Amino acid sequence: MKPKKGNNRIVIPIGPQHPSLKEPGCFRITLEGEKVVHAEIDIGYNHRGLEKACESRNYIQTLYLIERVCGICSHTHSTAFCQGIEELAGLSIPPRAAYIRVIVSELERLHSHLLWLGVAGHEIGFDTLFMYSWRDREKVLDVLAEVCGNRVNYGINTIGGVRRDLDESMQQNIAKVIAFLEDQLKYYLDLALTDPTLSARLAGIGKLSREDALKYGAVGPVARAAGIMEDIRIIEPYAAYIEVPVKPVTDTRADVLGRTVVRIQEMLESLEIIGYCLKNLPGGELTVKAPRRIPAGEVISRTEAPRGENIHFIRANGTDILDRVRVRAPTEANWHGMKHMLEGEYLADVPITIAAIDPCYSCADRAIVINSERKTEMMDWQGLREYSIDWYKKRGLDLSAVKMPERKIYI
Amino acid sequence: MLSALTKILVFPGFLFMSAYGLFLEYLDRKVYARLQHRSGPPWYQPLADFLKLLGKETIIPANANQRMFRILPVISLSAVATAFIYVPVLAKAPSASFEGDLIIVLYLLTIPTVSLFLAGWYSRSVYATIGSVRTLTQMFAYEVPLFMALLAPALIAQTWSVTGMAEFYSQNPLYHLLNIPAFFVALISGQGKLERAPFDLPEAETEIVAGPLVEYSGKLLAIFKMSAVCELVLIASLISAVFLPLMTGNPLLDFLLYLIKTMAVLLFLALLRSAMARLRMDQMIKFCWRILTPIAVVQIIINLVIRGVL
Amino acid sequence: MQAEQKIVAQLVKKFAFLQERIFVQRQKRIFTLPLVKEEFEQVLPYLHAELGFAKASLVVGTDDGDDLGFIYILSNREGIILALKEKTPKSDPRIKTVTDLFPALALHERELVNLFGAVVEGLPGDSSFPLPDGWPEGSYPMRKDWNPQYFDQETMTYNPPSQEVEKEGGNE
Structure with a gap:
């Protein structure tokens, strides 16, 4: 590729494999010096045909498939799906289940935003922030693993309620974690607002004004950082959000710094919500019985994912297999403004601008419930280790001598 | 003859520099990790990394310039090794010294940067090209304050030799306090020279993958990495020789002091690395020209005036 | 429910063919029955310009036997969702692009082309997404x-x- 005379342009591909992207996506950036003059976005590398697969499975199987739309915000997808089915079947879930859904969804928001904060730090070469926030995120994941059995893909929702209860010790552990996080988050907020290199790299980058955000249909923290109050928890309360007070968080900066501040403040708000839920957790049943066949009908179900508005369209046809499900994940809505945000920026700001909408990517999960020969058993950490040692022994590898560092969970 | 060769190749020359460089790299990584609440690597990690790279296959891109691609890492390493000869490690006796060797050291210091630029340029990859352009742009930003900061103390000492300066300041330790602003300018622009965060733009991983070195692998990459590590030793030794020349006259004690001084410099550089986000190119240039360079200029004026008074 | 009823009444008043074909499903949800192309092309700009349905979240494509169905999910600032449906026969699956009004729907329309075989007239580009x-x-x-x-x-x-x-x- 020879540059034309007087035209000093160079095309640089960011993706599909690139250190700054944790998911496959391709951004062809045309540069003039260090300035981006043209950006082309090519996504779709991760299409798994999930919606088609749902059309040949029953509702419970579909629920688990839907939960795997995203590794980070899996709870919000299963909540949206369950809500839709419950609405079609005319079920109303027990209050305790509604509260547990909210607690898990706020814990999920915490871990998702902490993950984002770390990634953002890494994108601008601030690895210390990355390590700090991921260290804190680990505590949230530990508590999620204790509550749900998994660090990601929690599997706590079921049609008609939730599958597991929050016992006394779990509640105490959640309370411990939120007390720890409160100090940390206040520190990060202070850091974002006062650290000179951080604000030098974040302020004024990736501008998406209020008008543009409306035009491109931005959702979640991207819209809220532009001053648009778009929070499904407030606009259309679901689960226990009907009773739990949620304060709106918005900002007027409309840039990456604004999105950072919005996310940190949202986490602080999440702590409040979890605290309220723990204090007011009602007793009672966890599930109501759901029918196998769901009456025909159409439903649009919305939840507030960590990344924004999550919409599920479900059409049932009266059998035990659904007719059509369409998942609109929040990232899908935020791609459209990306080109607008990238053009005119410096190359150095491209990774953080892309990261600032928090594009979704999948994470590996660790299952601790195994299902063999129609027998379900639960395994704890130690049991899981013994199981894996046995598994390798059968294949002629003895790993029992490997020492494991002691696992400290809380603070 | 044999003793001179030993001095150049073994101690305090090339071998010592490489070994100490690997140790400093370990220290840097360990401190960086501890500052981030991680446990960090074991002491042999840098050596293990180096040996592993040596054993890896070397791949040269088809459209890269073969000869330049192979020769540049060696040029870079040998320039650093040559410069190290003039820096005192054991007491007042560097391996070689003459009036004006400070200038030679500073010139030799630009060679690794230029070879990095050429390495990226001859790799013919978009990431490497952008990285090497950044390397050169960045050089124009930090080079001026770095040179001025290192030359300012020489004005008072009235010698252009690193050894001579170290000697002068160890006899007149109070003059030292005058040079404190230059000391910090040298430390910060030294960080730029070493291309470490917040000035690691040329190899900004999340933007241009690895910058100029993106196509390098195996032995050639190992040599480049080694030359970067040795550059770290050189900068730390040079700064501690010019700005921290405490000497006792006892070779063993002086060697111990040398270790302490260089490690102190390194700790500062590691702290700088962990406390900041990567700057953008325009911010970096602004910072160097609007803040570092004026401080260095004022320092030179002050030192000229003081020299007139003396 | 009053706001929703008002929107429905306004629409029925403006477009006689919507009589009996638009209804409030529940709070904040308005559904229509499938409209043919000509009807759809009249209603959509009106919704965008006059009733404040300026945000389009997605287009759901459906396979309804002999027809292809398209459900445009629009919302206004109060959070009321209107699901406007359109259908075309599979033998001639032509629809007009809406990206001039809703640029955010470009990828969704691309998906209709790729996954359902719809022909979206006026949709720029020809990249294969998401297949x-x-x-x-x-x-x-x-x-x-x-x-x-x-x-x-x-x-x-x-x-x-x-x-x-x-x-x-x-x-x-």
């Missing part, structure tokens, strides 16, 4: 008659059993 490059032409995976077991991943070809068998299956 990979080299996907067999004329093979639309989200249609009900497309069966993943006949797709060969190695050669990227879709080999359904012979036409007659398929016809029999269709007649039943």
Whole structure:
């Protein structure tokens, strides 16, 4: 590729494999010096045909498939799906289940935003922030693993309620974690607002004004950082959000710094919500019985994912297999403004601008419930280790001598 | 003859520099990790990394310039090794010294940067090209304050030799306090020279993958990495020789002091690395020209005036 | 519910053909029955310009037997969702792009082309999204008659059993 005379342009591909992207996506950036003059976005590398697969499975199987739309915000997808089915079947879930859904969804928001904060730090070469926030995120994941059995893909929702209860010790552990996080988050907020290199790299980058955000249909923290109050928890309360007070968080900066501040403040708000839920957790049943066949009908179900508005369209046809499900994940809505945000920026700001909408990517999960020969058993950490040692022994590898560092969970 | 060769190749020359460089790299990584609440690597990690790279296959891109691609890492390493000869490690006796060797050291210091630029340029990859352009742009930003900061103390000492300066300041330790602003300018622009965060733009991983070195692998990459590590030793030794020349006259004690001084410099550089986000190119240039360079200029004026008074 | 009723009344008043074909499903949800292309093209700009439905979240494509259905999910600033439906026969699956009003729907329309085989008139670009490059032409995976077991991943070809068998299956 020879540059034309007087035209000093160079095309640089960011993706599909690139250190700054944790998911496959391709951004062809045309540069003039260090300035981006043209950006082309090519996504779709991760299409798994999930919606088609749902059309040949029953509702419970579909629920688990839907939960795997995203590794980070899996709870919000299963909540949206369950809500839709419950609405079609005319079920109303027990209050305790509604509260547990909210607690898990706020814990999920915490871990998702902490993950984002770390990634953002890494994108601008601030690895210390990355390590700090991921260290804190680990505590949230530990508590999620204790509550749900998994660090990601929690599997706590079921049609008609939730599958597991929050016992006394779990509640105490959640309370411990939120007390720890409160100090940390206040520190990060202070850091974002006062650290000179951080604000030098974040302020004024990736501008998406209020008008543009409306035009491109931005959702979640991207819209809220532009001053648009778009929070499904407030606009259309679901689960226990009907009773739990949620304060709106918005900002007027409309840039990456604004999105950072919005996310940190949202986490602080999440702590409040979890605290309220723990204090007011009602007793009672966890599930109501759901029918196998769901009456025909159409439903649009919305939840507030960590990344924004999550919409599920479900059409049932009266059998035990659904007719059509369409998942609109929040990232899908935020791609459209990306080109607008990238053009005119410096190359150095491209990774953080892309990261600032928090594009979704999948994470590996660790299952601790195994299902063999129609027998379900639960395994704890130690049991899981013994199981894996046995598994390798059968294949002629003895790993029992490997020492494991002691696992400290809380603070 | 044999003793001179030993001095150049073994101690305090090339071998010592490489070994100490690997140790400093370990220290840097360990401190960086501890500052981030991680446990960090074991002491042999840098050596293990180096040996592993040596054993890896070397791949040269088809459209890269073969000869330049192979020769540049060696040029870079040998320039650093040559410069190290003039820096005192054991007491007042560097391996070689003459009036004006400070200038030679500073010139030799630009060679690794230029070879990095050429390495990226001859790799013919978009990431490497952008990285090497950044390397050169960045050089124009930090080079001026770095040179001025290192030359300012020489004005008072009235010698252009690193050894001579170290000697002068160890006899007149109070003059030292005058040079404190230059000391910090040298430390910060030294960080730029070493291309470490917040000035690691040329190899900004999340933007241009690895910058100029993106196509390098195996032995050639190992040599480049080694030359970067040795550059770290050189900068730390040079700064501690010019700005921290405490000497006792006892070779063993002086060697111990040398270790302490260089490690102190390194700790500062590691702290700088962990406390900041990567700057953008325009911010970096602004910072160097609007803040570092004026401080260095004022320092030179002050030192000229003081020299007139003396 | 009053705001929703008001929107419905206003729409019915403006477009007589919407009589009995638009209803409030529940709070904050308005659904229509499928409209034909000409009707749809009248209603959509009106919703955008006059009733404040300026945000389009998604287009759901559906396979309704002989027709392809498109459900445009729009919302206004109060958070009321209106699901505007359109249908075209599979034999002539032509719709007009809405990206001039709703630029955010470009990727969704691209998806309709790729997955359902709709022909979206006026949609710029021709990239294959979300299916990979080299996907067999004329093979639309989200249609009900497309069966993943006949797709060969190695050669990227879709080999359904012979036409007659398929016809029999269709007649039943």
